Amino acid sequence: MVGHDAAAALAIDGEVVAAVEEERLSRVKKTSDFPAHAITWCLNSAGVDLDQVDVFAFPWRFSPTVAEEMISQICDSDMPVTAKFDALRGTGELYNGMISRDAVYDDFVRRTGYELDPNKLVLVPHHLAHLMCGAYLAGGGDAAFLVSDGRAETLSAVMGELRNGVVSVFDESSVPMTSSLGVAFGRITRYLGFVPNNDEYKVMGLAAYGPPPHHNPLLERVVRLHENGSYTITTPRDTGAYYALFDSLFGGDSEKREQFDFRVKVAGLAQHMVEAITAHQLRTLTARSDLDHLLFEGGLALNCVANTKMLERSPFTGMEVSFGASDPGVAIGAAVYAAGLRNRPTDAVTTPYLGPSYDDRQVLETLAEYADRVEWHEEPDGASVAERTAELLAGKNVVGWFQGRSEFGPRALGNRSILANPAFPDIKDIINLRVKHREPFRPFAPVILESEAPRVFEMGKKTSSPYMTFVFPVRKEYQERIPGACHVDGTARAQTVDERQNPALARLLRAFTARTDVPCLLNTSFNVAGEPIVCSPRDAVECFLATEIDYLVIDRFVVTKKAG
Structure with a gap:
């Protein structure tokens, strides 16, 4: 699997009838392992065999074009030549062994023992899977959208419109994964002694213990906002380097990072950064779209404090953030994409209660x-x-x-x-x-x-x-x-x-x-x-x-x- 929070979902005749995270069954928290237990449960719950499934959808699409872009990003970076070769070697191993279409297919066959017809495997771009999850659970109507997370194939945030079931992405406002807000917030999460991709909500909770910041060194030295609604975030990849950067920005050191007041201050600055950047994105989105409803999906959409401010400070009259906004939801989104959003039954029940029950x-x-x-x-x-x-x-x-x-x-x-x-x-x-x-x-x-x-x-x-x-x-x-x-x-x-x-x-x-x-x-x-x-x-x-x-x-x- 790619990323984290492995899950499976089943759609029958356009309606999602079952979905469960692998962790609930394997009891390994936030597992990224192949969701074998989840697939088996979804099929058994509906009385369906693998032979009866029309399409198997996977919520990432690392096409050859995406692979070329990954190679170009490494070659065009400012890394030393030896580091570029190491990165190219690692990317090649990742592509051939895990994320290419052939690798995904081979993994499915190996883990299920089922000789899948290759034509039944559909790879769905990650952000599109996020969007389809939110759109389905919101009823499938027209809406402007923002998807923002740690990373997808090469991007970390996209915005656009969903009209009559057709997705239009405002490409010039897309944000590359090298400037990921989710990754930057995750690095601050680690800096504060928490676990990235897991404990970001602790940072959000800590921020409430202090007053809003008067000025924010992150916005002054790390973030650049662009007129097209995109942004650039510059933080080093290396853990030691970004610890040093944050120490210089926040006036911290290893001792201060343990102090509650210091952690509150840093959490407040991180939270303010999220709110400022998402407000910047919404200004562009509202200028480009005349739709009055907003769908917000992706890991950043779990920041419920920022969500409320986004809605209340924008012209949107309504905003939906689904129960599947973070990475488990892409299993639902991929299934919905394969089934066709337009095929969603008008009487389909929107419910989060899609997992196992017991008599x-x-x-x-x-x-x-x-x-x-x-x-x-x-x-x-x-x-x-x-x-x-x-x-x-x-x-x-x-x-x-x-x-x-x-x-x-x-x-x-x-x-x-x-x-x-x-x-x-x-x-x-x-x-x-x-x-x-x-x-x-x-x-x-x-x-x-x-x-x-x-x-x-x-x-x-x-x-x-x-x-x-x-x-x-x-x-x-x-x-x-x-x-x-x-x-x-x-x-x-x-x-x-x-x-x-x-x-x-x-x-x-x-x-x-x-x-x-x-x-x-x-x-x-x-x-x-x-x-x-x-x-x-x-x-x-x-x-x-x-x-x-x-x-x-x-x-x-x-x-x-x-x-x-």
């Missing part, structure tokens, strides 16, 4: 295996599950909530979640330290009924936010009522829920609010630091037993730990 027998078999350590009670129906869980959450209990099909993407959206009562000011500390085993500065998201959200949050142009991809100010009168769900700056990355999309979670929210008069629940992913979100009942029980989660609710079963 009562499978749940009970799992619980029986742990009968020496857990005990459980079966509730008669969904209403009683909601009432019992609301009763538990009214106290200072942390509940693992496992319902239906697992959600796709990096956010827990209420089917594999850890829930708690945000009315307790110290609930974040309890979960961070006793359950998640992660940094204490990390915020949690509130989940709320869509109908209640405008009463609690200043929603701006948004009427809903079902995927936690936007941040909203918490209204003053509610900041003291839900302190556990408020970030240090008085905002929250809210998830809105309605009865149609997630009836079990909506029922729980209604029961909890009726019991406590608290309008939302605190929602975080059901996992611990370094582990993928749980997928199966076994994953859930193991996580439950390894943490200080108080109760586990799997479908209709309320599970507790045995004393001693």
Whole structure:
């Protein structure tokens, strides 16, 4: 595989019916391995054999033309001659062994044991796969678009329009991967002691602990904005060199990088850089396009703080960031491209709940295996599950909530979640330290009924936010009522829920609010630091037993730990 976050998706008659990340099944977080488990599950879930699949789509296209461009970039660079030869040798090995069409085909055959008809393999450009994911999940209508991530084949950002199913890219505004905003943000992530391509959201969260910067040395010395909407970012490739650059820009050293205030300052500058560059891109996009709706996809679209500012400060009346905005979503996008976006059924359901589910027998078999350590009670129906869980959450209990099909993407959206009562000011500390085993500065998201959200949050142009991809100010009168769900700056990355999309979670929210008069629940992913979100009942029980989660609710079963 190329990149990270391997996944598979299945579209039948133009509708995405199954999708799952490989990590959920292999239990290797953010794996880039061939998604063998994910492919097998998608096919089995729909009762489809490999022979019945019309097209196999792969979300990268390193064509010979792209390869020529890669060679030219190396030859035209200012690297020493010996470094150019090393780079050319490495690129050749990568192309022939992993990313060429022949390599992709051979890898598929080797890992599946299936002799695929070569004509059935379609390679989809990476940014196009990102766009198709967002367009499909937004309903397939006309929209302006921006795709920005670490890298695609040779670019890191593109913009343009989608009209009547036809994609037009504004080529002059495209950004080469050598000036990748995602890579630059990732290098600052590493500089602050975090893991690139994984921990960027920690930098975003840290930024809120300080005031907005008065001036930004990154924009003064590292970034150049161009009139056509593109930009140039100059940071050295070598880790030691960009550490030295950042130390000189930020006044840092190895000791200061460990200090909270210094990290907050640097995070604020990095976040401001993202906001300034995306605002620059949107100025060009709005000048070129008269469409009033925006699709934003790619890894940068997970920066929900920047997303809200992009929408509110632009002329766009609406903006969508899908649950598959980052790299897992290209599996959906490639499938949609192969199926044809125009073939999307008008009644296709837009849902993130596309992964595995488990029946009562499978749940009970799992619980029986742990009968020496857990005990459980079966509730008669969904209403009683909601009432019992609301009763538990009214106290200072942390509940693992496992319902239906697992959600796709990096956010827990209420089917594999850890829930708690945000009315307790110290609930974040309890979960961070006793359950998640992660940094204490990390915020949690509130989940709320869509109908209640405008009463609690200043929603701006948004009427809903079902995927936690936007941040909203918490209204003053509610900041003291839900302190556990408020970030240090008085905002929250809210998830809105309605009865149609997630009836079990909506029922729980209604029961909890009726019991406590608290309008939302605190929602975080059901996992611990370094582990993928749980997928199966076994994953859930193991996580439950390894943490200080108080109760586990799997479908209709309320599970507790045995004393001693």
